[in-house]
Amino acid sequence: MDIPYTVQPRPDTGVYNAKVGMWLFLASEVMLFGGLFSAYILLRVAAPEGTWPHGWLSIPLGTLNTLILALSAVTVLLAWAACKARMFDRYKFFQGITLLLGVIFLGIKGYEYHDKLTHYTVVLKDGRIADGHWVSATPSEVVLKGEFVAERSELADRRGRAKAHEEIRLARDQVQKMQVYGPAYNTYLALYFTMTGLHGLHVLGGLVVFAFLWGPGSRLWKTDPDRFTNRVEVAGLFWHFVDLVWIFLFPVLYLT
Amino acid sequence: MSLKAVHLVFVTALSALCAGLAVWKLVDFFRPTGQAGDLALGVVGLLCAAGVVVYGRYFLKKLKSVGYL
Amino acid sequence: MQATSPAIPASTHHPAHHPETGFWRTYIFSTDHKVIGIQYGITALCFLFFGFLLMLMMRWQIAHPGEPVPIVGPLLAAVLGDVAARGVMSPDLYNSFGAMHGTIMVFLGVVPLAVGAYGNYLVPLQIGANDMAFPRLNMMSYQLYFLGGIVMLTSFFIPGGAAQAGWTSYSPLATAIPTDGQTFWLIGMVFLITSSLLGSVNLITTIIQLRAPGLTWMRLPFFVWAQFTASFLLLLAFPPLETAGILQLMDKLAGTSFFLPTGLAIGGKLADISGGGSPLLWQHLFWFLAHPEVYVLILPAMGIIGEIIANNTRKPLWGYKSLVFSVLMIGFISFLVWAHHMYLTGMGTRISAFFQTTTMIISIPSVIILTALLISLWGGSIRFNTPMLFALAFLPMFGIGGLTGLPLGFSASDIHLHDTYYVIGHFHYVVAPGTIFALFAGIYYWFPKITGRRMNEYWGKVHFWGSLLFMNLIFMPMFVQGLAGMLRRMSDGGLQYSAAKVPGVAGALSGPILGLNNFILWAAAGLAIAQIPFIINFFWSIAKGQPVRSDNPWEATTLEWQTPTPPPHGNFLKPPQVYRGPYEYSLPGYDKDYVPQNQPPG
Numbered sequence: 001m002d003i004p005y006t007v008q009p010r011p012d013t014g015v016y017n018a019k020v021g022m023w024l025f026l027a028s029e030v031m032l033f034g035g036l037f038s039a040y041i042l043l044r045v046a047a048p049e050g051t052w053p054h055g056w057l058s059i060p061l062g063t064l065n066t067l068i069l070a071l072s073a074v075t076v077l078l079a080w081a082a083c084k085a086r087m088f089d090r091y092k093f094f095q096g097i098t099l100l101l102g103v104i105f106l107g108i109k110g111y112e113y114h115d116k117l118t119h120y121t122v123v124l125k126d127g128r129i130a131d132g133h134w135v136s137a138t139p140s141e142v143v144l145k146g147e148f149v150a151e152r153s154e155l156a157d158r159r160g161r162a163k164a165h166e167e168i169r170l171a172r173d174q175v176q177k178m179q180v181y182g183p184a185y186n187t188y189l190a191l192y193f194t195m196t197g198l199h200g201l202h203v204l205g206g207l208v209v210f211a212f213l214w215g216p217g218s219r220l221w222k223t224d225p226d227r228f229t230n231r232v233e234v235a236g237l238f239w240h241f242v243d244l245v246w247i248f249l250f251p252v253l254y255l256t
Numbered sequence: 257m258s259l260k261a262v263h264l265v266f267v268t269a270l271s272a273l274c275a276g277l278a279v280w281k282l283v284d285f286f287r288p289t290g291q292a293g294d295l296a297l298g299v300v301g302l303l304c305a306a307g308v309v310v311y312g313r314y315f316l317k318k319l320k321s322v323g324y325l
Numbered sequence: 326m327q328a329t330s331p332a333i334p335a336s337t338h339h340p341a342h343h344p345e346t347g348f349w350r351t352y353i354f355s356t357d358h359k360v361i362g363i364q365y366g367i368t369a370l371c372f373l374f375f376g377f378l379l380m381l382m383m384r385w386q387i388a389h390p391g392e393p394v395p396i397v398g399p400l401l402a403a404v405l406g407d408v409a410a411r412g413v414m415s416p417d418l419y420n421s422f423g424a425m426h427g428t429i430m431v432f433l434g435v436v437p438l439a440v441g442a443y444g445n446y447l448v449p450l451q452i453g454a455n456d457m458a459f460p461r462l463n464m465m466s467y468q469l470y471f472l473g474g475i476v477m478l479t480s481f482f483i484p485g486g487a488a489q490a491g492w493t494s495y496s497p498l499a500t501a502i503p504t505d506g507q508t509f510w511l512i513g514m515v516f517l518i519t520s521s522l523l524g525s526v527n528l529i530t531t532i533i534q535l536r537a538p539g540l541t542w543m544r545l546p547f548f549v550w551a552q553f554t555a556s557f558l559l560l561l562a563f564p565p566l567e568t569a570g571i572l573q574l575m576d577k578l579a580g581t582s583f584f585l586p587t588g589l590a591i592g593g594k595l596a597d598i599s600g601g602g603s604p605l606l607w608q609h610l611f612w613f614l615a616h617p618e619v620y621v622l623i624l625p626a627m628g629i630i631g632e633i634i635a636n637n638t639r640k641p642l643w644g645y646k647s648l649v650f651s652v653l654m655i656g657f658i659s660f661l662v663w664a665h666h667m668y669l670t671g672m673g674t675r676i677s678a679f680f681q682t683t684t685m686i687i688s689i690p691s692v693i694i695l696t697a698l699l700i701s702l703w704g705g706s707i708r709f710n711t712p713m714l715f716a717l718a719f720l721p722m723f724g725i726g727g728l729t730g731l732p733l734g735f736s737a738s739d740i741h742l743h744d745t746y747y748v749i750g751h752f753h754y755v756v757a758p759g760t761i762f763a764l765f766a767g768i769y770y771w772f773p774k775i776t777g778r779r780m781n782e783y784w785g786k787v788h789f790w791g792s793l794l795f796m797n798l799i800f801m802p803m804f805v806q807g808l809a810g811m812l813r814r815m816s817d818g819g820l821q822y823s824a825a826k827v828p829g830v831a832g833a834l835s836g837p838i839l840g841l842n843n844f845i846l847w848a849a850a851g852l853a854i855a856q857i858p859f860i861i862n863f864f865w866s867i868a869k870g871q872p873v874r875s876d877n878p879w880e881a882t883t884l885e886w887q888t889p890t891p892p893p894h895g896n897f898l899k900p901p902q903v904y905r906g907p908y909e910y911s912l913p914g915y916d917k918d919y920v921p922q923n924q925p926p927g
Contacts, residue, residue, distance in 0.1 A: 001455050001895040005534050017458045017534050023257070024526045028564045035568030035610055039583065042606050051601075059297060063277070067304065070270050074311075077263045081322070160291050184580030187601040194575055194583075236259045240266050247266075247273050255280060 007227045022234045026241050029202075033245055036195055040252060043187050053188045054256075055159035058112065062254040065108050069243045072101035076210075076236045083229040088221055091232070095214045098239070102207045109200055116189070119181040120144060121155070124174050131155055132168060142175065144168045192253055199249060202242045209235050260319060267312040274305035356460035357894050361467050362446030363775070368471060369438035373761075374856075376429035379422045381849055386414040387818035388846040408486055419816035420489035421506065425477065427492025428510065431618065432517050433474050435756065438764055439625035440521075440559065441470065444528050444552045447771065450885035450892060451546050453537025453901040453923075458530040466524040473516030480509035491814065493615070496584030496607045500576045501591045511574045518567045525556035532556075537884070537923075539903035543649070544922065546883045546907040547635075547642060550649050551628025554656040555621045562617035562660065569610035576602075583607075605670055612663035620659045622756055623723070624652060626763030627694055630716045633770050634698055636881045637713040638705025639918050641908040644697040651690035651697075658687040668736040669743050677736045684734035691727055695720060711785030715766035718793050719759060726754030729804065744814070747807025750800045758796040765792070765859070773878045777890045778870030784858040791855025798848035802841040809838045818842045880919050883907055887921055 009016045044052060075098045082090035115133075122130040122144065132146015147164030149155060179185055183193040213228075213235060220228040278301030285294035355361060382401075385394050391413060394401060398412020408418040449457055457463045480487040485504025488494065499507050532553050536545070545553075572583040580598065584607045587600030635642045642648060664672065664680040699720055707713065729751040732738040742748060765788075773779050810832050811819045819842075820826065824833040877886040884903070888896050901923045909920040 003454075003456055003458060003460070003535070010534055013533060015534075017530055019258075020530045020533055021459060021462075021526050024529055024560060025522070028522050028526070028560050031561050032564035032568055035565035035613075038565075039568065039572060039606055039610070042603055042609075043583070043601065046603055047601060063297065063300065066270075066273070070308070073263065073266055077259060080259055160289055160293075182579070183575060184582075184599060186599045187582060190575065190579075190581035190583060190599075193579075194572065194581070198571065233259045237262055240259070240262045244266055244269060247269050251273065251276065255277065 007224070007230060016230060018230055018234045019237070022237050026237065029241060033198075033248075036198065037248065037252070040191050040195070043191065047187065050153060051156055053155075053186070054157045055161070056188070057192070057254045058115075059254055061108055061112060062250055065105055066246065066250050068101050068105050068108070069246050072098045072105070073240055073243045075101065076239050080229065080232045080236050083225070083232050086225065088218075092214065092218070095210060095232075099207060099210050099214060102203055102210065106200060106203060106207075109196065113193075116181040116193075121152075121179045121181070121185075122170055122175055123177040123179075124170065125176045126174070129155075130168050130170060132164065135167065140172055142170045142172060142178070144170065195249055195253065199242070199245055202245070206235070206239050206242055209238070263315070264312070267308060267315065271305050271308040271312065274301050274308055277301035278305055354464060356456075356464050358445050358449050358457045358460065358463060359775075359892060359896075361463050362442050362444075364467050365437050365445060365470070366442035368474065369434050369442055372429050372474060373434040373438065376426050376434055377853070377856075379426045379429070381853060382414065383419060383422050383426065384842075384846045384849045386419055386816060388842040390817040390820055405481070405486065414816070416816040417489060418486065420491075420814075421481070421487040423814060424488045424491050424494075424510070425481070428477065428488070430756070431492065431622070432514070433470075433477065435622050435760055435764070436521070436559075436618070437470055439622065439760065440528070440552065440555055441467070441524060443548075443625055443629065443764075443767060444524075444556070446775070447885055448528060448549055448552050449531060449535065450888060450896060451549050451883050452532060452535060452540055453884045453897065453903065454531060454535035455895045455897065455900075457527050458534055459527050462523050462527050466520045466527065469516050469520035469523070473513045473520060476509055476513035476516060480506050480513070483509065493611060494573070494607075495611075496573060496576065496602075496604050497586070497589055497591075499573065500585060501589075501596075508574070508577050511570050511577070514570050515567065515574075518563045518570070521559045521563055525559040528552060528556040529560065537901045537903050540884075540922070543646070544903060544906050546628075547631035547645065547648055547652075548625075548628035550652050551624040551631070554652050555624040558617040558621050558624075558656055558659060562614045562621075565610045566614035569607055569614075572610075573607065605667075605672065608667050608670060609664070612666045613660075616663040616666065617656075617659040619752070619755070620655055622760050624655065626719070626723075626760040627652070627698075629763045629767040629770075630698060630719050632881075632883065633712050633716040633766055634701050635908045635910065636770075636879050637708045637710065637716070638702055639708075639910045640701070640705045641906075641910055642697065643701040643703070644693075645906070645908070647693055648697050651693040654690040655687060655694075658683060658690070662687055665734050665736075665739075668739045674736075681735055685731075688727065688731065688734075695724060695727070710769075711780070711782055711789060712766045712770035714786065714789045715762045715769065718789070719762045719766065722754060722758035722762060722796070726751060726756075726759050729754065741810075742807060744812055745807035746803040746811050746813055749813050750803030750807060753800050753803075757800065758793070762792070765789075768863075770879070771885075772866065772870075773873045773890070774876075774885060774888075775891055776867050776870070778866055778872050779878065780866040780870060781862050784862045788855060788859040788862065791858070792852065795848050795852035795855055799845050799852060802845055806838055806841055809834060811838060877921075880917070882909055882919050882921050884922055887923055 003017070004010070005017050007016060013020070075094045079091050079094035079098060082088075082094060118134045120130075120132065120134055120142075122142065124130065129149050129152060130144060130146060131149060132144035135143040135145050137143065145165055145167055147166060148168070181189055183190045213232060217231070218228070220231070278298050281294045281298035281301060284290055285298055352360060355364075382394050382397065385392075393412035394409075394414060398409075401409035401414070401418075402412045405418065408415045408421075414422070445457070445463065449455070477487070483505055486506055488499070488506040488510035489502055489504070490499035490507060494507065494510065532545075532549060572581075575581040576583055576585060582598045582600050582602040584604050585596065585598050585600060585602045586604060589596045589598065589600065631642055631648065661683045662680060664676060665684045668677055668680075702717075729747070733742055733748060733751060769780055769785055806819075811822075811834055815821075819834050819839060822834050823839050824830075824835050827833050873890060876888065876890045879886070884901055885892075887901060889898065902925075903922045904925050905920065905922055907922060909922075911918045912920050
């Protein structure tokens, strides 16, 4: 029993099955991220004046990641074009580059996460607030690299502020509250981790598919190159969507 | 819509993002609080926008000449 | 081309190129849309029954608060421990049962039955396809649904029990309850949502791509249109709930405050959270799914009713085109009405005005559908068999459900009725004697195609009349209770607001109003008894029912009846070609009163 239109497009609709399926799936993905972006807008509009963080993320790293994803969109297209032109080696080359770029993207993302998850705000019992990156800790004291501030609100806007590098030693018994820059820190970081985390999962999913199509899945090329090319195209559609989401995430989280 | 059409949409969105970034950072630079970093990023954004537009034009031209896509 | 042949077991029909498969591949890990449809159907029927049992126990608690539940009380105490000490349902347990009754009925019962089972089994047959577009994805959808169900059921037995914040799971309550039930609920929902998404992608692709040659859009049976629209609703409305679920999971596990406002106090103490979240955001995201979901429940039901009415009146459906466009219009507008569930949140009168308007507008296509189905009866020589009886009862029952919804759509009257038993009565009229009657009708109607045997007519009619009577006895008094101001979700059935407890207070619940609780309890017990003939009939007929004499026992026109009985793997003996619309009954100039869609002209 063969299901029709798995390889050749149906004449009256002009598409093959997997492409319809992928577009429908992407429609639902638009709604998924649409829900997240609406949550972002609602929460940001409702935030009290002057509390929304600015300049908490590294724009150069974000820009670099944007360019990496953009480049990977080009290579995935070239990989598909190579399939269409029946040049399998060229396909392997470009798909390999796509994979590599995706891994680099995740690596940079991981570095950014690490930077946030080693960053602490410490409220002391005398009311002072220390803010900085974790250096070391013993049972009696915590060492951070950072600065003291008088008010929490000073931390909100960090655009154009030089990085403080003074080493701060805090006695444990003086610490009232110690907060890591994780999702529980504030609404902005909660949104940052959830949105980029979900996007990162999509990147990871795309990479798994690419790895399959680059490795074991490419055996299909020998038996049914048309079908294989369709798979590459459908995976490429998904990858473009993931890249497009990043193009919205980048200004929303890094720039504004 | 096929992959090439989506690719064009993506290239358009990317160029808009780069141009937006450039304008944003350059405006920041010409404010009293402007810094060298703003200028650098603004110029990078501008260059990227130009690069993406050039690539988009090249891609469109290429599409016309390549029959199998 | 007539595919009519005597009913022979499926095995002799296997096309030669189809390899024999073992038990596991044939029945458990099957990729055949019909097997998957049956898997969905049986699982969903079990969940419906389980959800109904939960409600029976709750009705006992409402009518006799603090008294041990009869029959199953000792079992509850033994299995669930302290929350059901001595077999008495504690308020916590009542809340769990309430939340899980809603969740199970909607997400594990009716939707999987209406879309998963009926859609899977019938849509490929009705469009002349040999399977779904993505058979392996189809298998995965079912497995995810099953896993989601397991997670939901498991949550009853974890410490603290299942989720307690209602099927709507409003934050901050859902996050603040210190047990893990809500976490299980959210994980279960992620499975169920993913399952529906994959299922709807599959169904829509199948309808777009695999229609038989000649089966143009306007020749599709009404049922296929209904499934098509319902699938689109699932596809586009579920993801925002997935978003909301992920955010609430983050609130629960990672300590974020997406839905928790600044200054939230739990148990009189300021909660240790960053704050800044919005409880309204959850409600928006939830109802953005949950209102279209209501139409996911009702559209396939309308599709089933359309098929059965056309077949048993022996004439075409009246206004096929208006039916199709109404269904599409419902699908579209259902995305614009969600906030009519939120008039009481104080979101502003202008927003309320918008949603009142759209809510009134969406009643128009619903009324068109109901009217068209009603007019279809006019002048027909109606065959009153069991499926037709259920279909006929659907019309007034759904009518009551729909019309009682109008006062809820206006914010002024909703303020009085919100969260009372009136609301319960309203949507149960839509879903229980509405959708579930349609699902019963469908079971009686397509049973001969699936098994090759008919269900017993006499016991079918007993089942029908019993169900119709008791359904009304259950839900009609709820309108009265609700108008009197009795709130839903109270584990003591409103006792604390009774005139006996708070004498002299205006609006306290009177004795007769509370007395209705006992009336409803016995009506619910009657409804349970009325299902016994169905259950026995169902299993008895699979083995011993009267065998059908042809592949088309109801003399229907649509393609699913032009296959062998039961349809083999691959469905059609040769690929069908369609020449005509779906309901060519009583056409002048033909010797029979029906013309199948695949009968060539002339």
